[in-house]
Amino acid sequence: MTAPIVEMKQVKKRFGYIEALRGADFTAYPGEVTAIVGDNGSGKSTLIKILSGGLKPDGGEIRIKDKAFSSLTVRQAMEQGITTVYQDLALDNCKDCAGNIFLGREIMKHRFFLDHKLMRQKTRELLNRLQIFIPDITQPVEKMSGGQRQALSIARAVYAGGDIMIFDEPTSAMGLKETSRIMRLFLELKKEGKTIILISHNLFQVFDIADRISVIHNGLLVDSFLTKDSSPQKLHEMIVEKEEGMTDEEMV
Ligand SMILES: Nc1ncnc2c1ncn2[C@@H]1O[C@H](COP(=O)(O)OP(=O)(O)OP(=O)(O)O)[C@@H](O)[C@H]1O
Numbered sequence: 001m002t003a004p005i006v007e008m009k010q011v012k013k014r015f016g017y018i019e020a021l022r023g024a025d026f027t028a029y030p031g032e033v034t035a036i037v038g039d040n041g042s043g044k045s046t047l048i049k050i051l052s053g054g055l056k057p058d059g060g061e062i063r064i065k066d067k068a069f070s071s072l073t074v075r076q077a078m079e080q081g082i083t084t085v086y087q088d089l090a091l092d093n094c095k096d097c098a099g100n101i102f103l104g105r106e107i108m109k110h111r112f113f114l115d116h117k118l119m120r121q122k123t124r125e126l127l128n129r130l131q132i133f134i135p136d137i138t139q140p141v142e143k144m145s146g147g148q149r150q151a152l153s154i155a156r157a158v159y160a161g162g163d164i165m166i167f168d169e170p171t172s173a174m175g176l177k178e179t180s181r182i183m184r185l186f187l188e189l190k191k192e193g194k195t196i197i198l199i200s201h202n203l204f205q206v207f208d209i210a211d212r213i214s215v216i217h218n219g220l221l222v223d224s225f226l227t228k229d230s231s232p233q234k235l236h237e238m239i240v241e242k243e244e245g246m247t248d249e250e251m252v
Protein backbone atom coordinates (compact mmCIF):
# COMPACT_ATOMS: atom_id res chain seq x y z
CA MET A 1 0.00 0.00 0.00
CA THR A 2 1.20 3.55 -0.77
CA ALA A 3 2.58 5.49 2.19
CA PRO A 4 0.73 8.69 3.18
CA ILE A 5 2.21 12.00 2.03
CA VAL A 6 0.58 13.84 4.96
CA GLU A 7 -0.24 12.34 8.31
CA MET A 8 -1.56 14.32 11.26
CA LYS A 9 -2.06 12.51 14.53
CA GLN A 10 -3.83 13.58 17.72
CA VAL A 11 -3.62 17.26 16.77
CA LYS A 12 -4.96 19.63 19.40
CA LYS A 13 -5.70 23.32 19.24
CA ARG A 14 -7.46 25.49 21.75
CA PHE A 15 -8.56 29.14 21.37
CA GLY A 16 -9.28 30.32 24.91
CA TYR A 17 -12.10 28.09 26.13
CA ILE A 18 -12.90 26.76 22.62
CA GLU A 19 -11.33 23.41 21.83
CA ALA A 20 -11.17 23.69 18.04
CA LEU A 21 -9.24 20.41 17.66
CA ARG A 22 -9.44 17.72 20.33
CA GLY A 23 -6.89 15.22 19.03
CA ALA A 24 -7.77 15.13 15.34
CA ASP A 25 -6.21 12.74 12.84
CA PHE A 26 -5.89 13.32 9.12
CA THR A 27 -4.19 11.40 6.31
CA ALA A 28 -3.67 12.23 2.64
CA TYR A 29 -2.09 10.00 0.01
CA PRO A 30 0.17 11.16 -2.83
CA GLY A 31 -1.58 12.04 -6.08
CA GLU A 32 -5.05 11.76 -4.57
CA VAL A 33 -7.75 14.35 -3.98
CA THR A 34 -8.78 14.15 -0.32
CA ALA A 35 -11.85 16.08 0.73
CA ILE A 36 -12.43 17.31 4.26
CA VAL A 37 -16.07 17.78 5.16
CA GLY A 38 -17.89 18.67 8.36
CA ASP A 39 -20.22 21.27 9.74
CA ASN A 40 -19.38 24.90 10.47
CA GLY A 41 -16.92 25.34 13.29
CA SER A 42 -15.91 21.66 13.31
CA GLY A 43 -12.20 22.52 12.98
CA LYS A 44 -11.49 22.02 9.26
CA SER A 45 -9.78 25.36 8.63
CA THR A 46 -7.89 25.11 11.91
CA LEU A 47 -6.56 21.70 10.86
CA ILE A 48 -5.26 22.88 7.49
CA LYS A 49 -3.87 26.12 8.94
CA ILE A 50 -1.77 23.93 11.23
CA LEU A 51 -0.62 21.90 8.23
CA SER A 52 0.33 25.00 6.26
CA GLY A 53 2.18 26.66 9.13
CA GLY A 54 -0.37 29.40 9.83
CA LEU A 55 -1.20 28.12 13.32
CA LYS A 56 0.82 26.39 15.99
CA PRO A 57 -0.90 23.33 17.47
CA ASP A 58 -1.00 22.67 21.22
CA GLY A 59 -0.18 19.00 20.71
CA GLY A 60 0.04 16.15 18.25
CA GLU A 61 2.33 15.11 15.44
CA ILE A 62 2.51 16.06 11.77
CA ARG A 63 4.37 13.99 9.19
CA ILE A 64 4.90 15.29 5.69
CA LYS A 65 6.85 13.10 3.27
CA ASP A 66 8.64 11.21 6.05
CA LYS A 67 9.59 14.33 8.02
CA ALA A 68 8.08 14.69 11.49
CA PHE A 69 7.07 18.04 12.98
CA SER A 70 5.40 19.06 16.22
CA SER A 71 4.55 22.34 14.48
CA LEU A 72 5.55 24.06 11.24
CA THR A 73 6.39 27.57 10.18
CA VAL A 74 4.94 28.87 6.90
CA ARG A 75 8.42 28.56 5.40
CA GLN A 76 8.81 24.93 6.51
CA ALA A 77 5.41 24.09 5.02
CA MET A 78 6.41 25.73 1.74
CA GLU A 79 9.69 23.81 1.75
CA GLN A 80 7.65 20.62 2.03
CA GLY A 81 5.76 21.66 -1.12
CA ILE A 82 2.58 22.90 0.54
CA THR A 83 0.58 25.67 -1.15
CA THR A 84 -2.65 26.88 0.41
CA VAL A 85 -5.69 28.85 -0.66
CA TYR A 86 -7.16 30.02 2.65
CA GLN A 87 -10.87 30.43 3.27
CA ASP A 88 -10.33 34.14 3.88
CA LEU A 89 -8.11 34.20 0.76
CA ALA A 90 -5.27 36.23 2.34
CA LEU A 91 -5.18 38.72 -0.55
CA ASP A 92 -3.70 42.19 -0.29
CA ASN A 93 -6.81 44.26 -0.99
CA CYS A 94 -4.95 47.38 -2.03
CA LYS A 95 -2.94 45.60 -4.71
CA ASP A 96 -4.15 44.58 -8.17
CA CYS A 97 -4.15 41.05 -9.64
CA ALA A 98 -0.47 41.09 -10.59
CA GLY A 99 0.46 42.59 -7.21
CA ASN A 100 -1.20 39.62 -5.51
CA ILE A 101 0.04 36.87 -7.84
CA PHE A 102 3.61 38.11 -7.42
CA LEU A 103 3.31 39.04 -3.74
CA GLY A 104 6.64 38.15 -2.13
CA ARG A 105 8.22 37.09 -5.44
CA GLU A 106 8.04 40.32 -7.43
CA ILE A 107 9.84 40.54 -10.78
CA MET A 108 12.41 43.34 -10.79
CA LYS A 109 14.01 45.27 -13.62
CA HIS A 110 17.40 46.99 -13.43
CA ARG A 111 17.70 45.37 -9.97
CA PHE A 112 15.80 48.04 -8.02
CA PHE A 113 12.52 48.60 -9.87
CA LEU A 114 9.40 46.47 -10.02
CA ASP A 115 8.66 45.32 -13.55
CA HIS A 116 4.92 46.04 -13.49
CA LYS A 117 4.53 45.56 -17.23
CA LEU A 118 6.03 42.07 -17.24
CA MET A 119 4.13 41.02 -14.09
CA ARG A 120 0.82 42.18 -15.66
CA GLN A 121 1.62 40.37 -18.89
CA LYS A 122 2.42 37.14 -17.01
CA THR A 123 -0.73 37.55 -14.91
CA ARG A 124 -2.84 37.92 -18.08
CA GLU A 125 -1.24 34.79 -19.54
CA LEU A 126 -1.82 32.83 -16.33
CA LEU A 127 -5.48 33.88 -16.03
CA ASN A 128 -6.10 33.12 -19.72
CA ARG A 129 -4.51 29.70 -19.39
CA LEU A 130 -6.72 28.92 -16.38
CA GLN A 131 -9.76 30.43 -18.17
CA ILE A 132 -10.31 32.91 -15.38
CA PHE A 133 -12.04 36.01 -16.69
CA ILE A 134 -11.43 39.24 -14.79
CA PRO A 135 -12.45 42.26 -16.92
CA ASP A 136 -10.00 44.75 -15.41
CA ILE A 137 -6.94 43.18 -13.84
CA THR A 138 -5.46 46.57 -12.95
CA GLN A 139 -8.03 47.50 -10.30
CA PRO A 140 -7.31 46.78 -6.62
CA VAL A 141 -8.70 43.38 -5.65
CA GLU A 142 -11.02 44.97 -3.06
CA LYS A 143 -13.12 46.13 -6.04
CA MET A 144 -13.42 42.61 -7.42
CA SER A 145 -16.37 40.26 -6.80
CA GLY A 146 -16.13 37.43 -4.26
CA GLY A 147 -15.92 34.80 -7.00
CA GLN A 148 -13.25 36.74 -8.90
CA ARG A 149 -11.21 37.07 -5.73
CA GLN A 150 -11.46 33.32 -5.13
CA ALA A 151 -10.40 32.63 -8.73
CA LEU A 152 -7.43 34.96 -8.31
CA SER A 153 -6.36 33.17 -5.12
CA ILE A 154 -6.50 29.83 -6.94
CA ALA A 155 -4.43 31.29 -9.81
CA ARG A 156 -1.89 32.53 -7.28
CA ALA A 157 -1.62 29.03 -5.79
CA VAL A 158 -1.17 27.46 -9.24
CA TYR A 159 1.56 30.00 -10.01
CA ALA A 160 3.25 29.29 -6.67
CA GLY A 161 3.37 25.57 -7.49
CA GLY A 162 4.01 22.97 -4.79
CA ASP A 163 3.03 19.34 -4.92
CA ILE A 164 0.57 19.42 -2.00
CA MET A 165 -2.18 21.93 -2.72
CA ILE A 166 -4.75 22.82 -0.08
CA PHE A 167 -8.00 24.60 -0.98
CA ASP A 168 -10.28 25.77 1.82
CA GLU A 169 -13.78 26.24 0.35
CA PRO A 170 -12.26 27.66 -2.84
CA THR A 171 -15.46 28.02 -4.89
CA SER A 172 -18.02 28.97 -2.24
CA ALA A 173 -18.67 32.36 -3.91
CA MET A 174 -18.49 31.13 -7.50
CA GLY A 175 -21.20 30.51 -10.07
CA LEU A 176 -21.85 27.10 -11.59
CA LYS A 177 -19.78 27.65 -14.73
CA GLU A 178 -16.78 29.02 -12.84
CA THR A 179 -17.02 26.25 -10.25
CA SER A 180 -17.00 23.50 -12.86
CA ARG A 181 -14.01 25.15 -14.56
CA ILE A 182 -12.13 25.12 -11.24
CA MET A 183 -13.10 21.49 -10.66
CA ARG A 184 -11.63 20.65 -14.07
CA LEU A 185 -8.49 22.55 -13.11
CA PHE A 186 -8.20 20.48 -9.92
CA LEU A 187 -8.44 17.30 -11.95
CA GLU A 188 -5.69 18.59 -14.27
CA LEU A 189 -3.52 19.35 -11.24
CA LYS A 190 -4.17 15.81 -10.03
CA LYS A 191 -3.15 14.45 -13.45
CA GLU A 192 0.12 16.37 -13.07
CA GLY A 193 0.67 14.29 -9.92
CA LYS A 194 -0.27 16.84 -7.29
CA THR A 195 -1.86 15.88 -4.00
CA ILE A 196 -4.97 17.94 -3.37
CA ILE A 197 -6.73 18.59 -0.08
CA LEU A 198 -10.12 20.18 -0.61
CA ILE A 199 -12.41 21.50 2.08
CA SER A 200 -15.96 21.83 0.79
CA HIS A 201 -19.56 21.90 1.96
CA ASN A 202 -20.72 20.88 -1.50
CA LEU A 203 -21.11 17.12 -1.21
CA PHE A 204 -21.86 16.65 -4.92
CA GLN A 205 -18.66 18.49 -5.78
CA VAL A 206 -16.79 16.33 -3.29
CA PHE A 207 -18.17 13.13 -4.80
CA ASP A 208 -17.31 14.37 -8.27
CA ILE A 209 -13.62 14.86 -7.70
CA ALA A 210 -12.39 13.38 -4.41
CA ASP A 211 -10.78 9.95 -4.11
CA ARG A 212 -11.11 9.94 -0.34
CA ILE A 213 -13.24 11.79 2.19
CA SER A 214 -12.44 12.67 5.79
CA VAL A 215 -15.27 13.74 8.05
CA ILE A 216 -14.43 16.12 10.88
CA HIS A 217 -16.90 16.65 13.67
CA ASN A 218 -16.43 18.76 16.75
CA GLY A 219 -12.63 18.84 16.52
CA LEU A 220 -12.14 15.14 15.76
CA LEU A 221 -11.83 12.96 12.70
CA VAL A 222 -14.89 10.75 12.85
CA ASP A 223 -14.55 8.83 9.60
CA SER A 224 -12.37 8.48 6.55
CA PHE A 225 -13.27 6.39 3.51
CA LEU A 226 -12.88 6.04 -0.22
CA THR A 227 -15.44 8.06 -2.18
CA LYS A 228 -16.40 4.99 -4.19
CA ASP A 229 -17.53 3.26 -0.98
CA SER A 230 -20.10 5.95 -0.09
CA SER A 231 -22.67 8.31 -1.65
CA PRO A 232 -23.64 11.99 -1.20
CA GLN A 233 -26.86 10.81 0.44
CA LYS A 234 -25.07 8.56 2.95
CA LEU A 235 -22.54 11.27 3.78
CA HIS A 236 -25.26 13.89 4.18
CA GLU A 237 -27.12 11.63 6.61
CA MET A 238 -23.92 11.00 8.52
CA ILE A 239 -23.15 14.73 8.95
CA VAL A 240 -26.72 15.59 9.93
CA GLU A 241 -26.86 12.68 12.40
CA LYS A 242 -23.68 13.89 14.07
CA GLU A 243 -25.06 17.42 14.31
CA GLU A 244 -28.31 16.18 15.88
CA GLY A 245 -26.43 13.97 18.33
CA MET A 246 -24.45 16.89 19.78
CA THR A 247 -24.84 17.72 23.44
CA ASP A 248 -25.34 21.33 24.59
CA GLU A 249 -21.77 21.31 25.87
CA GLU A 250 -20.42 20.33 22.43
CA MET A 251 -22.48 23.08 20.78
CA VAL A 252 -20.56 25.81 22.67
N1 LIG B 1 -8.34 32.62 15.54
C1 LIG B 1 -9.33 32.13 16.27
N2 LIG B 1 -9.63 32.63 17.48
C2 LIG B 1 -10.62 32.12 18.24
N3 LIG B 1 -11.39 31.08 17.87
C3 LIG B 1 -11.14 30.53 16.68
C4 LIG B 1 -10.11 31.01 15.81
N4 LIG B 1 -10.10 30.25 14.69
C5 LIG B 1 -11.07 29.35 14.85
N5 LIG B 1 -11.71 29.50 16.03
C6 LIG B 1 -12.81 28.66 16.55
O1 LIG B 1 -12.44 27.30 16.39
C7 LIG B 1 -13.55 26.52 15.95
C8 LIG B 1 -13.20 25.85 14.66
O2 LIG B 1 -13.08 26.83 13.63
P1 LIG B 1 -12.70 26.48 12.14
O3 LIG B 1 -12.54 27.79 11.44
O4 LIG B 1 -11.56 25.55 12.13
O5 LIG B 1 -14.02 25.73 11.63
P2 LIG B 1 -14.40 25.21 10.19
O6 LIG B 1 -14.67 23.75 10.30
O7 LIG B 1 -13.39 25.64 9.20
O8 LIG B 1 -15.79 25.95 9.92
P3 LIG B 1 -16.43 26.57 8.57
O9 LIG B 1 -17.06 25.44 7.84
O10 LIG B 1 -17.47 27.52 9.10
O11 LIG B 1 -15.37 27.27 7.81
C9 LIG B 1 -14.73 27.49 15.85
O12 LIG B 1 -15.49 27.39 17.02
C10 LIG B 1 -14.08 28.85 15.75
O13 LIG B 1 -14.88 29.86 16.29
Ligand SMILES: [Mg+2]
Nearest residue numbers: 044045046087
Ligand atom coordinates in the same frame (compact mmCIF):
# COMPACT_ATOMS: atom_id res chain seq x y z
MG1 LIG C 1 -13.41 26.90 7.62
